[in-house]
Amino acid sequence: MKFKSLIITLFASSIFLSIIICIWKMLATLQGVSFKNLNFNLNLLLSLGLVITCVFIGKKFNHNLKIFVLSLLFTILYTFLNENSPMWFSVGIFLLILFFTNKLKKYDLKYLNQDFISEKIVFEFLSLFAIVFFALVILFPFYIMFVTSFKTQTALLINPIDLSIDFSKNIFEIFKSYFVIFKTYDFGRYILTSSYVSVGTVLITLLFAIPAAYAVARLKFFGKTFLSTSILIIYMFPAIVLVIPLYTVFSQLGLRNSVEGLLIVYTATTLPVAIYMLQGYFKSIPKEIEEAGLIDGQNWFGIIIKIIIPLSLPAIASVSLYVFMIAWNEFLFSLMFLDNPKTFTLSRAINHLTGDAETPRQYLMAGSVVVTLPILLIFIYFEKYLVSGLTAGSVKG
Amino acid sequence: MSSSLSKIEKRTAYTLLLPAVCLVFAIILFPIFANVWISFKEVGLKDIRIPEPRAKKIVKNIQDSNSELKIIYKLRNSSLIQDIREVKFSDKLPKNIEPVNLDKRCEFKSQKIKCFFGNWEAGYRENLEIFVKNVNNNAINSKYIKSNKPDLNGKSNNILLTTDFTFKNFKNVFINNNFVELLMTTFYFTFFGTVGAILLGIFAAQLVNQKFYGRTFMRSILLFPYVGPVVALAYTWTLLLDPNSGTINSLLVNYGVIEKPINLLGQKYLIINILGFELKLRLALTTVIFFEIWRYFPLAFLFILARLQAIPKDLYEAADVDGAGPFRKFFHITLPQITAILSILFMIRFIWNFNKFEDIFLLTGGASGTLTLPISVYQQGFAVSNIGMGSAVSIVIVLLLITFMIIYFKLIGKKANEI
DSSP: OOHHHHHHHHHHHHHHHHHHHHHHHHHHHHTTOOOOOOOHHHHHHHHHHHHHHHHHHTTSSOHHHHHHHHHHHHHHHHHHHSOOOOHHHHHHHHHHHHHHHHHTTTOSTTGGGSTTHHHHHHHHHHHHHHHHHHHHHHHHHHHHHHHHTTSOHHHHHHOTTOOOOOTTSOHHHHTHHHHHHHHTSOHHHHHHHHHHHHHHHHHHHHHHHHHHHHHHHHOOOTTHHHHHHHHHHHHHSOHHHHHHHHHHHHHHHTOTTOHHHHHHHHHHHHHHHHHHHHHHHHHHSOHHHHHHHHHTTOOHHHHIIIIIHHHTHHHHHHHHHHHHHHHHHOOHHHHHHOOSGGGOOHHHHHHHHHHSTTSOHHHHHHHHHHHHHHHHHHHHHTHHHHHHHHHHHTTOO | OHHHHHHHHHHHHHHHHHHHHHHHIIIIIHHHHHHHHHHTSOOBGGGSSOOOEEEEEEEEEETTEEEEEEEEEEEEESOSSOOEEEEEEEEEOOTTEEESSOOTTEEEETTEEEEEEEEEOTTOEEEEEEEEEETTOOOOOHHHHHHSOOEEEEEOOOTTTSOOOOSHHHHIIIIISOHHHHHHHHHHHHHHHHHHHHHHHHHHHHHHTSOOTTHHHHHHHHTHHHHSOHHHHHHHHHHHHOTTTOHHHHHHHHTTSSSSOOOTTTOSEEEEEETTEEEEEEHHHHHHHHHHHHHHHHHHHHHHHHHHHTSOHHHHHHHHHTTOOHHHHIIIIIHHHHHHHHHHHHHHHHHHHHTOOHHHHHHTTTOTTOOOHHHHHHIIIIISOBHHHHHHHHHHHHHHHHHHHHHHHHHHHHHHHHO
8 A cells, every 4th residue: 555645645635625615715705705714724624534534435335325425424514613604605515525525436545556646646636726726717807897897886895805796686776887887988889889990990901901812822923922921020010119100190190089090000900910811721722723713714803702702711700700809809009099988999988987086896897898798709609710810810919 | 925924913913912011001111110210309299289270260240230240260370389381361251242341461352351371470369350241231141151161271390290300319218217127127027927828828728638527618718818808807907906995805804814905016016035035026017927927828828739739649648558647748748749839939929028018008007117118108108298209119119029030030930830
């Protein structure tokens, strides 16, 4: 029997369990349960006991019965030793332990005698922990953003960690922040402007990029290699170095505070990457198909419209979604070019909300939800296309 | 025959490329060169607006007579700092209506009042009064007269187009404004942001490359921080980290982990005592770097995951046969397979983090020791209102970027094309 692997198993698994319980406790705190103490050490001891019993019982009993009884025992012991907690919290603890003991299924004394077992176990719990860690770190801010938008100013001031939604109120009260930002702060208009700018940018970019990408991919001309390398180099230049000259020129031409000015700038900044992504795909289309088109008497316009575009729809979809995302999320140019509330995009409008220190935070978060939700939904729905767009275009960020 | 075909091909190529090239030239290349021009000038934000002669027309009825009217033109120079030369004015009157008294500078010809005002100094104002009457003594429609807008034009110096140059901006950038600290902050932010994002990306990719329940879901949510709008995410984090009632500080205080809230975004230094040594941690900068890592590790993750999935499975099977544990497999198989992509990622992310503006601007606005070069462009140009200085900082950024790009293409340019 190897003591080393046994001890490593004990500690890796019980530390994992204690951390999970702590996270669950913190999340419960955010739902208005008042805990004052994490009791990490006590829970670590409890978990150690649990793991030891689990490993020593091994496969002597029916597995399902074993984990059920053990979880129940542990939950009761936990609730008894810790602060008072509502029923749903204990149920959560019970489910967590059920899941955890199920993971320990194959761990008995025999299993722990294998080679390299301690490394494997550490790796396994590390991955489990990583799943929880990444999910928490990423989703937590989104969760807070969402939940805060349903709170009221006074409730947030009284207890900033109670983020539970009060469902006893009527629906207008719950969604009050959303009504306010649409009514008082005119967010309906900003959504329209943002959609108009983003969709417009996509269309104009495609209109300019498809012919150019075709030329770069297929035709021979003087300066081709120079052009294709400069596309990437141009793409590396950040918006911040363009901002001052564009600001001065746009001020003098009267293009500031106009959505059209924004459209031009967005199109120009997304063009290089759109051309880069499209030409790569165009090159993969077999030349023979175009040659057949040429024999049928098509000119380049006909070839692009009738052959290239239908064949490269997936690539066009990726480019469109990527450009849409960039235009929807863009902030710097809209900050520089728009100071009239009538021409604001969503991002600029939210920034404008924070300009007034009196703006309650739930309005700010409601605005953030309004700007974030569409892009996340689009991302989830078109994930395949957007991911390939991101990979190809991720020289930028 | 073939030469004429290739000619047609060339011509087609140029027509197809022309619109895109023109647009990119106007919006991206021209500003980069314009920066050089502006950076050698002493220009403030207020100098940008071209001075214009303006007139506000007021029409007043005269008592006891509806065939006569008084028109007042409130004339002014829109600029308070620049003169306008050779101001010309013209306004149309309806048929049968004539001015009674005319200023010496004006004349009336074919139903038009034309005036030559000469020079208007900065902030010039004048009220020009003209009485008009109907030749046939009929009533005048004052609304109709008011609806005609007067035309004004004049010449003025556009400060951007003059040829007065100065080295003052560059002198200020390099000598007066703590240039070394600015550069150090920028590199600190860029380097740690890049390395952190790549490390976290390796972990995440390694994780998603295993089989577990909910793996595709995990892959989607890992990209959320990158896909979401900066504005929303940055403000959410500011609220989370807020020292007064931010969720994280409140939670930590509630559980007694810290005694009083830490102002993670507003405190420049955190002094840590380790074995008697005092370590000064740049707290706000570190927080901003963590946000940066949080937001951009998904990109590193995407790249690395794609590479991981291309590693042949039999390598790992062979390692299993040899009895290698998971850590050994990672360091001896996975890591060597992904070094190429890691070096490319490092260069690309380094360049983009170097340029990062929005994240820092929204979180701290460049305060508490988070002033980087891009933020400095904004501060000089728009907060201090010195366009010339802003441009000079931009030039510094462009020069550094060109250096990075040369290094990039020299070192791994060829590898990048292979992947």
